[in-house]
Amino acid sequence: MSIFSKIINREIPADIVYEQENIIVIKDIFPKAKTHLLIIPKKEIATINDLQEDDRWLLADMFFVAKKVARDLWIEEWYKLSFNVWEKAGQEVMHIHLHLLSNI
Ligand code: AMP
Numbered sequence: 001m002s003i004f005s006k007i008i009n010r011e012i013p014a015d016i017v018y019e020q021e022n023i024i025v026i027k028d029i030f031p032k033a034k035t036h037l038l039i040i041p042k043k044e045i046a047t048i049n050d051l052q053e054d055d056r057w058l059l060a061d062m063f064f065v066a067k068k069v070a071r072d073l074w075i076e077e078w079y080k081l082s083f084n085v086w087e088k089a090g091q092e093v094m095h096i097h098l099h100l101l102s103n104i
Pocket of ligand 1: 003014026027028029030031038083084090091092093094
């Protein structure tokens with residue numbers, strides 16, 4: 001089980017910013033910007049390369065959640081969204097997550 005699944009299951013604590021049926025948003029424990037959130041599907045998918053056709057709407061939902069939290073936190077003027085894919089790109093947690101960063 002990934003560390004993010006443990007957070008989703010409330011087995012370990014995290015700063016939860018937003019949650020809905022299929023997605024949770026937490027603050028990154030080692031923020032690389034003033035605002036650094038992780039948008040995480042509750043379904044444990046290891047990497048973007050492991051996405052299945054069925055995950056299409058889940059992925060779309062992740063971007064709509066990004067837009068919503070950016071608006072709620074008043075950082076919609078600018079922010080960055082990114083996925084790391086595999087270790088060489090910096091992926092440490094093998095459970096897909098969308099980084100949302102802003103310095104507003
Ligand atoms: P990545 O390197 O793309 O896999 O991103 C993983 C991110 O998860 C890193 O930015 C870590 O700082 C963050 N992280 C790891 N463990 C936790 C945790 N327990 N709570 C919040 N963020 C975490």
